[in-house]
Structure formats: C-alpha cells, structure tokens
Amino acid sequence: MTVDLLNIDTPALILDETKMDANIARMRDKARSLGVTLRPHLKTSKCWEVAKRQLWTPQGPATVSTLKEAEEFALHGVKDMIYAVGIAPQKLPRVAALVRRGVDLKIILDSVEAARLVTQYCQKESLEIKVLIEIDCDGHRSGLTPDSAEIINVARALEAPARLVGVLTHAGGSYDVDTHEALLVRSRGERDGICRAAKKLRDAGYELSIVSVGSTPTALTDEDLTGVTELRAGVYVFFDLFQAGVGVCQISDIALSLLVTVIGHQMEKGWVITDGGWMALSRDRGTANQKIDQGYGLVCDVHGHLIDDLWVSGANQEHGIISARNGRKINPKDFPIGMRLRILPNHACPTGAQHPCYYVVNNSLEIKDCWKRFYGW
Amino acid sequence: MTVDLLNIDTPALILDETKMDANIARMRDKARSLGVTLRPHLKTSKCWEVAKRQLWTPQGPATVSTLKEAEEFALHGVKDMIYAVGIAPQKLPRVAALVRRGVDLKIILDSVEAARLVTQYCQKESLEIKVLIEIDCDGHRSGLTPDSAEIINVARALEAPARLVGVLTHAGGSYDVDTHEALLVRSRGERDGICRAAKKLRDAGYELSIVSVGSTPTALTDEDLTGVTELRAGVYVFFDLFQAGVGVCQISDIALSLLVTVIGHQMEKGWVITDGGWMALSRDRGTANQKIDQGYGLVCDVHGHLIDDLWVSGANQEHGIISARNGRKINPKDFPIGMRLRILPNHACPTGAQHPCYYVVNNSLEIKDCWKRFYGW
Structure with missing residues (x-):
C-alpha cells in the first residue's frame, strides 16, 4: 500500500517540497543579487533535511535561536553559526563545549554587564569566544540603539580571549507592517542602523568582519545592503499566512x-x-x-x-x-x-x-x- | 553538585509536586463528596508519573484526547479509558489494536454517519468496540443537543458488535464565565443535559452504564450530580492563570x-x-x-x-x-x-x-x- 495523505494518521504536518525549494531559491537569489552572504535562521524547521537545503555550504553559515539547535546542527557538520539570542553566563559552558569541538559558534550581547561576564568566563577557561554586539534598529526587543555611547563601552568590556567580531540587528518590527513602502522604511532603517553602529566601532579602532541584518520581510524588500556583510532570515523557508498578510x-x-x-x-x-x-x-x-x-x-x-x-x-x-x-x-x-x-x-x-x-x-x-x-x- | 533551579539549563518546565498533590486531592475529594467516579483527563500532563497520581486505580478510569495518549498509558497498564474526541474511521485500526490487547478503550461519536462507519468496522473485524454518544450541553463544540431526536437514530445505527454503553458531555462553555453563579448555571446545565439524553435513550430501551460529565470549572462547582455516574476533568492537576481567572x-x-x-x-x-x-x-x-x-x-x-x-x-x-x-x-x-x-x-x-x-x-x-x-x- 502506498503511504499517502489519505491513509496516514492525523493530525500530521505536511511539507510541500516543491514550494519549499522555490522559497529557498528565492531567498538565495535575493541575497546573491544584493551581494551579501545568506546566513539562514534554522529555528523554523529544526530539521537537518530542511536546513541543509537552505545552507550556502554544508558548514554554514547559519543562525540558531537555541543551543540545542547549535548542538544538533553541529552534529551534522555545521561549523559557522551565530546563536542570535542574548547570552546568559549559565549558557557559556555549552557554548564552550561546541567551540572546543571546532564549531565556530558566535554569541551576541548588548550590555557591559554581559560583556564582563563573557570576558571573565573566557579568561577563566583560556578560550576564545567570538562575540557580536546586538543593535536595536526599531525598538521592538533587545539591543543597543545605533547611536548609543554604550556600544563602545561594551566593546571595551570585551577583553581577550573574548573577541568582538561584529554587529547584528533584527528588524522584528517589520512584522507589524503590510505595505511595500513601510517595509522599505524598515529595511533601510535596519541597514542604516547597523552601518552607523559598525562605523562607530570601526572609528574607535575595532575590526569587524560581520555586519549582520535580517528578517524575512526586510530581506525580501532590501534594495541596497551596502556596508552589510550578511543577511539572516528564517520563516521564508515555509512561509505562512502571517507573511502573506505582511505581503512578502x-x-x-x-x-x-x-x-x-x-x-x-x-x-x-x-x-x-x-x-x-x-x-x-x-x-x-x-x-x-x-x-x-x-x-x-x-x-x-x-x-x-x-x-x-x-x-x-x-x-x-x-x-x-x-x-x-x-x-x-x-x-x-x-x-x-x-x-x-x-x-x-x-x-x-x-x-x-x-x-x-x-x-x-x-x-x-x-x-x-x-x-x-x-x-x- | 546539587541539581537545582539555579544551575539547570533554561527555559525549563518546573512542576511543584506539593501543589500538584493538593490539586489532585481536591478533585478526588470533590468527586467523592458528589458520589461519582473521577475519570481524570490525562491530556494535560501526557506523563505517566503525573497520571498515576491522578488515577483512582492503576487500571483507570481515565480520559484521553489522542490515541497516542491511549497507547502510552496502556503500556503502563491503564485499561479503562475513553477517547473523548469524535472518532473517524481511519482511527479505528489503532482503537481495535488496543481493544484486542485487552484495553477497555471506549470511543465517542455524535452522528448516524459515524455510528454506521463504526458498526461496519466492528462487523468486518468481528470486534466489540464500546461507544458513547456525545451530547452538546452548551453549544460550544461537538455533540447532539440533549433533546435532539437524532440521539435515538444514532443509537439505532450502532449495531452489534459495536455497543452503546453511555453518553458523555463536556461543558467547555464554562471556560467563558467567571462567577460562581454563572458556573453553577453551567454545572447544572451540564448535568441536566446529560440526564435528559440518558433518559431518552433508557426510555427507548437502551442500557447505559456510563453517564459522563466534566470540565475543571464545572467539576469544582457541581453541587449535585444525581443521575451522573462519572466526572471528567484535566487541567486541575496543575491549574493556571486562566483557571484562576475563571475563579476555580x-x-x-x-x-x-x-x-x-x-x-x-x-x-x-x-x-x-x-x-x-x-x-x-x-x-x-x-x-x-x-x-x-x-x-x-x-x-x-x-x-x-x-x-x-x-x-x-x-x-x-x-x-x-x-x-x-x-x-x-x-x-x-x-x-x-x-x-x-x-x-x-x-x-x-x-x-x-x-x-x-x-x-x-x-x-x-x-x-x-x-x-x-x-x-x-
């Protein structure tokens, strides 16, 4: 008997591979046309079979929302990951275990307090952990505003072997709009915000290899990402009624x-x-x-x-x-x-x-x- | 090192055993004082360690919301269960597999169409499956209204070896109120509705061993369950802010x-x-x-x-x-x-x-x- 949609047990989650592949291709082409690296967010699928189709190379880059995701994808050989949720000191041993296994897992933070805790941990463990400073481009959640003087203080608080490698922002506020014009404002705000923050740090002498932006709505709206090195997006892999409502x-x-x-x-x-x-x-x-x-x-x-x-x-x-x-x-x-x-x-x-x-x-x-x-x- | 709330990974789900035990005792005492059997709904915990504390005996009775729950709890020795979601024909092979293993799993339905499908299946398999007719006491979801003439038609459509054993209702509408007076109306409506449906069937010559009511809010409000044989409730085991808002x-x-x-x-x-x-x-x-x-x-x-x-x-x-x-x-x-x-x-x-x-x-x-x-x- 063929196993099909008429005889499997329900409720069951169905994935249309043709549509998924088209969605993946669309975002890949978009990143390519913008001249930036795509760092897909793998939190939507939590599934290697899906994730490997999204990745630029089998080693990444990738974004994750939990350490469980980092650990699971590392088992499949993914090396270059950003854990894009502010770090707490209790999570550092799991981060360190991955870094020691050769995983290039980067963390994010947005305060002197967190920077000091990470520095202390790295010094105690004699371990380099790469850090991005989280920037708040639209007031919807975490991060320092692009013009905050605190950005430099956080960078200063990150002492070797902790290492500042970049800045990251997420225009989550783009979920609240539904016209191309409004999305363009969010997209430009995301890019301008991260570029201002990056400039501030570079002017102060810090070298940054990663300038990271992204949300599915802004990624699909972006027209010019000059100054940005990479684009993150997640839900585009499947899309949903909410994204249809946003209009992307x-x-x-x-x-x-x-x-x-x-x-x-x-x-x-x-x-x-x-x-x-x-x-x-x-x-x-x-x-x-x-x-x-x-x-x-x-x-x-x-x-x-x-x-x-x-x-x-x-x-x-x-x-x-x-x-x-x-x-x-x-x-x-x-x-x-x-x-x-x-x-x-x-x-x-x-x-x-x-x-x-x-x-x-x-x-x-x-x-x-x-x-x-x-x-x- | 002691494993405690300060060093486990977060986010993590914490269960206060003392509070759970008090909640379980409260509902058990309530059923006892009403002179009815408690058939706890195990859908809230999906966990044997919790479920076994709720059960009257290790064999049951119990209520489940999925066949997965029925299968899992059957592995732990629970025998007397009602799968309290309307049956579809595709689910009958899993029901039959449990019944053949000696599990007294009962199903529910509310239409002549479903009754015929169940009868056909039982006849084809030469297997007795026990059935309850679902009654709608408050218009919130499934079931036949207590005074519907269709109830007798459904009973007639259930032919041996399918076997009608009772009626069941759930006052889900009780979730929408928040005063003792309004809860009393729901509680009485639930009891009156199920008793009218049971009387209609008994007057027509059907023997019913189960007359089942229940929702956490009505169960904790009930004052008199004359005519009812058993009480179902689930979320009381943990309670939550919603139930606090209802006032129970x-x-x-x-x-x-x-x-x-x-x-x-x-x-x-x-x-x-x-x-x-x-x-x-x-x-x-x-x-x-x-x-x-x-x-x-x-x-x-x-x-x-x-x-x-x-x-x-x-x-x-x-x-x-x-x-x-x-x-x-x-x-x-x-x-x-x-x-x-x-x-x-x-x-x-x-x-x-x-x-x-x-x-x-x-x-x-x-x-x-x-x-x-x-x-x-």
Missing part, C-alpha cells in the same frame, strides 16, 4: 500545512469539526491583528487547493471548527466524516514545533519521506 | 511554571529580557479575554513567590519581555543578567506541550526528579 509571499507559496480528518458536524451551525485543534496548529493567532484575520488557518482540500471562503474559526485542544466566513452553513454532505483536508497555518514556527516530523509530498498525495524534527532546549 | 483556583495553587534566565534589559523602557519566549510558554493568551489580562504570564522569583506587578508583556520565539503593569521602569540592578525567575502560564496544557520533561521540585530549589512527557499523535 502569496498564499500559494506556503509550503507547510496540517493534514486533518473530518470527525463530525454541527448541522444547525453549519460547522465541520476536524481533529486539527490548537495542539496541532499551535495557539498562534498572528493574523488576528492584520487586515485579514485568518482565524486558526485557511482550509484546503487534500491536494492543497484553497476551498472557497472556509477558515478554521475556532479550535480546542484536539478539535478544529471550520466554518464559512460569509455566514453560510456548510453542507455536511460536502465534508463527510473521514474526509481529509489541509490547513494553512498562521505561523510556521510554532505550528511546526508541535510535531515530531514532516511528511514530505511533491505534487501528489504520495508521501515521499518523513523528516524528523527535534524540540526542546 | 487561586494563583498560589498553580503547580506549573517556566524557569527562565535574565539575558538583558532595555533600560529606557524599563524592560527585563529573558530566555522564556513563546516557544517555551506557548502562544496561549487565554487570559486576554478575561477581566484581568495576564499577558504571557506572571513573574515569580526562583522560589515561586509572585513579584509585585510584573508580567510578561511580550514574547518572541526565544525572548520574553517582562515589564511592570503600572508603567514604572524596572531597575536592571534588581534583575541582573543570569538571574532566575519563574513564569506562571496562561494555560497549562499548551505550555506543558512545549517541553520534553517536568523538573519536579518540592518546597526547595532542589530538583528531585525529571519526569518525561510524550508528544505527537
């Missing part, structure tokens, strides 16, 4: 979907009930604040074709409620019990994280492979 | 928390940044629609004591942003880099699901055990 992909580009089975109906309400609840879709409702709220997801047939005006209007832990947006009642006969559907998610990162593996399909219902994901920290 | 527990009863580490600050904004983002807390923002929005969670010191007016006001994948509700700026000196904090979650079920294990503590910082969780379907 089409709904037809989304490579990830949740395969579900119809388990019942509420006739009077016109609902179809499936086994795809929020445990399988995640609780992410990122599109709720966009122009078009996509509920817990849009509904496709088993082949991945969008169906009319259906959406997942509600979800419990293991139940998804599908209804029609225009208020019409869905005819239960069109969606018999046992029928298979595919749901496009709000956000690929949290939806993916709910699943042990990806079932890979390629222009047919047949499952050509099952790629394992890891999770945890 | 105190914040101090919450047994589950996320241990995080301070990784930075935004001085001008008065933010503390931690490594506990939405990947570790989940995207659940259930309290957003309650009287008190608790953000992504409330902040405790490492000992579990609530801190002033702090909350997790924002979260990215691996970043948590802690701020003060009253607008004051948090002094970074009070929360140095490397400091450990504990976050009380909105909803124990999705937060738990992000983690491979529970680190168990008991009135100290020392970790007395690590209990594995399973995930997937």
Whole structure:
C-alpha cells in the first residue's frame, strides 16, 4: 500500500517540497543579487533535511535561536553559526563545549554587564569566544540603539580571549507592517542602523568582519545592503499566512500545512469539526491583528487547493471548527466524516514545533519521506 | 553538585509536586463528596508519573484526547479509558489494536454517519468496540443537543458488535464565565443535559452504564450530580492563570511554571529580557479575554513567590519581555543578567506541550526528579 495523505494518521504536518525549494531559491537569489552572504535562521524547521537545503555550504553559515539547535546542527557538520539570542553566563559552558569541538559558534550581547561576564568566563577557561554586539534598529526587543555611547563601552568590556567580531540587528518590527513602502522604511532603517553602529566601532579602532541584518520581510524588500556583510532570515523557508498578510509571499507559496480528518458536524451551525485543534496548529493567532484575520488557518482540500471562503474559526485542544466566513452553513454532505483536508497555518514556527516530523509530498498525495524534527532546549 | 533551579539549563518546565498533590486531592475529594467516579483527563500532563497520581486505580478510569495518549498509558497498564474526541474511521485500526490487547478503550461519536462507519468496522473485524454518544450541553463544540431526536437514530445505527454503553458531555462553555453563579448555571446545565439524553435513550430501551460529565470549572462547582455516574476533568492537576481567572483556583495553587534566565534589559523602557519566549510558554493568551489580562504570564522569583506587578508583556520565539503593569521602569540592578525567575502560564496544557520533561521540585530549589512527557499523535 502506498503511504499517502489519505491513509496516514492525523493530525500530521505536511511539507510541500516543491514550494519549499522555490522559497529557498528565492531567498538565495535575493541575497546573491544584493551581494551579501545568506546566513539562514534554522529555528523554523529544526530539521537537518530542511536546513541543509537552505545552507550556502554544508558548514554554514547559519543562525540558531537555541543551543540545542547549535548542538544538533553541529552534529551534522555545521561549523559557522551565530546563536542570535542574548547570552546568559549559565549558557557559556555549552557554548564552550561546541567551540572546543571546532564549531565556530558566535554569541551576541548588548550590555557591559554581559560583556564582563563573557570576558571573565573566557579568561577563566583560556578560550576564545567570538562575540557580536546586538543593535536595536526599531525598538521592538533587545539591543543597543545605533547611536548609543554604550556600544563602545561594551566593546571595551570585551577583553581577550573574548573577541568582538561584529554587529547584528533584527528588524522584528517589520512584522507589524503590510505595505511595500513601510517595509522599505524598515529595511533601510535596519541597514542604516547597523552601518552607523559598525562605523562607530570601526572609528574607535575595532575590526569587524560581520555586519549582520535580517528578517524575512526586510530581506525580501532590501534594495541596497551596502556596508552589510550578511543577511539572516528564517520563516521564508515555509512561509505562512502571517507573511502573506505582511505581503512578502502569496498564499500559494506556503509550503507547510496540517493534514486533518473530518470527525463530525454541527448541522444547525453549519460547522465541520476536524481533529486539527490548537495542539496541532499551535495557539498562534498572528493574523488576528492584520487586515485579514485568518482565524486558526485557511482550509484546503487534500491536494492543497484553497476551498472557497472556509477558515478554521475556532479550535480546542484536539478539535478544529471550520466554518464559512460569509455566514453560510456548510453542507455536511460536502465534508463527510473521514474526509481529509489541509490547513494553512498562521505561523510556521510554532505550528511546526508541535510535531515530531514532516511528511514530505511533491505534487501528489504520495508521501515521499518523513523528516524528523527535534524540540526542546 | 546539587541539581537545582539555579544551575539547570533554561527555559525549563518546573512542576511543584506539593501543589500538584493538593490539586489532585481536591478533585478526588470533590468527586467523592458528589458520589461519582473521577475519570481524570490525562491530556494535560501526557506523563505517566503525573497520571498515576491522578488515577483512582492503576487500571483507570481515565480520559484521553489522542490515541497516542491511549497507547502510552496502556503500556503502563491503564485499561479503562475513553477517547473523548469524535472518532473517524481511519482511527479505528489503532482503537481495535488496543481493544484486542485487552484495553477497555471506549470511543465517542455524535452522528448516524459515524455510528454506521463504526458498526461496519466492528462487523468486518468481528470486534466489540464500546461507544458513547456525545451530547452538546452548551453549544460550544461537538455533540447532539440533549433533546435532539437524532440521539435515538444514532443509537439505532450502532449495531452489534459495536455497543452503546453511555453518553458523555463536556461543558467547555464554562471556560467563558467567571462567577460562581454563572458556573453553577453551567454545572447544572451540564448535568441536566446529560440526564435528559440518558433518559431518552433508557426510555427507548437502551442500557447505559456510563453517564459522563466534566470540565475543571464545572467539576469544582457541581453541587449535585444525581443521575451522573462519572466526572471528567484535566487541567486541575496543575491549574493556571486562566483557571484562576475563571475563579476555580487561586494563583498560589498553580503547580506549573517556566524557569527562565535574565539575558538583558532595555533600560529606557524599563524592560527585563529573558530566555522564556513563546516557544517555551506557548502562544496561549487565554487570559486576554478575561477581566484581568495576564499577558504571557506572571513573574515569580526562583522560589515561586509572585513579584509585585510584573508580567510578561511580550514574547518572541526565544525572548520574553517582562515589564511592570503600572508603567514604572524596572531597575536592571534588581534583575541582573543570569538571574532566575519563574513564569506562571496562561494555560497549562499548551505550555506543558512545549517541553520534553517536568523538573519536579518540592518546597526547595532542589530538583528531585525529571519526569518525561510524550508528544505527537
């Protein structure tokens, strides 16, 4: 018996390889046309089979969001990584273990306090750890503002064998806009901010080999990255309804979907009930604040074709409620019990994280492979 | 070196055993005082070490939300289970495999269509599978309304060797209220609804051994369950901020928390940044629609004591942003880099699901055990 979308257990995470490959090619071409290195963020997939298709070379460069990701990808031979979340001293032994194994893992920080802790650790261990200073280009999270005098103080606090190698920023605020013009402002702000910070450090005599920017929306909008050495982006590998809402992909580009089975109906309400609840879709409702709220997801047939005006209007832990947006009642006969559907998610990162593996399909219902994901920290 | 909350890797899921034990005892006493059997829902923990403390006997009874749960708990010897999500025909082979191994796994359904599919399967396999009809007592999800004529049609469509053994309802609508009076209405509605459905079936000549109700809020509110045989509830084992908002527990009863580490600050904004983002807390923002929005969670010191007016006001994948509700700026000196904090979650079920294990503590910082969780379907 062929293993296909009609007979595997549900809910199950489906990955359309053709769409993924196109998304990967698009970002690779974009980085090439901008003349910068692509350092893909591997946090979205947490899967070597996906990651290796994104990487420029098998050794990297790559970005990770957890030390678990760094450790897993290092096992597959990835050497050049940035752990792009501010470091805490308790995490340094795991960083050091990787560095001692020959992994070129770089860390980031944004304070004199953290710089001193890293310096102390490196001196105690007689170990060089490479550091980037995190810059805040849009006020959405961590980092020092590009014009902060504190940048130089942090650089000074980083003493050998700790070594400053660059600056990094992430225009996370780009997730909040949805026009090309607004994205251009974010993209330019990201580039200008990181270049000002880099200039400040170089003027003070520091050598920087890495000037790193990136978010999927700004990466796909960038027109000129003069002064920047590399581009980071993650969710582009699968895309999702949220990125479609931002305007940097089409709904037809989304490579990830949740395969579900119809388990019942509420006739009077016109609902179809499936086994795809929020445990399988995640609780992410990122599109709720966009122009078009996509509920817990849009509904496709088993082949991945969008169906009319259906959406997942509600979800419990293991139940998804599908209804029609225009208020019409869905005819239960069109969606018999046992029928298979595919749901496009709000956000690929949290939806993916709910699943042990990806079932890979390629222009047919047949499952050509099952790629394992890891999770945890 | 003692393994404790100051030196394990973060983010990490912490389980306060003393609080969990008190929550378990409270629900057990409640069921006993109502004169009904407690059939705990094991979907919250997905962990045998937790589940075995909730069960009346090592064989059950228990409720599960996935066949994976049924299979995992069956390996530990649990026999009497209800899979409380409407069945689809593709799932019957896994049900049958358990039944053939001697597991008394019951399924639920709410349509003639599903009843026929189950009957056909049981006849083809010459296998008895026990079935409960799902009743909808409050319009929130699945099930037939208590007075629906369709209930008898479903019972008729269940032919031997499929066997009707009972009725089941879940007052999920109780999650939307927050006063004792409103909870009492939900609790009585749940009981009255299921009793009307049971009477209808018994009047038609069907024998029912199970009349099952339950949700954590109604279970803790019930005053009289005459006519009901058993009570189901799940999240009570840990409780969470959402249940505190409903009013059925105190914040101090919450047994589950996320241990995080301070990784930075935004001085001008008065933010503390931690490594506990939405990947570790989940995207659940259930309290957003309650009287008190608790953000992504409330902040405790490492000992579990609530801190002033702090909350997790924002979260990215691996970043948590802690701020003060009253607008004051948090002094970074009070929360140095490397400091450990504990976050009380909105909803124990999705937060738990992000983690491979529970680190168990008991009135100290020392970790007395690590209990594995399973995930997937």
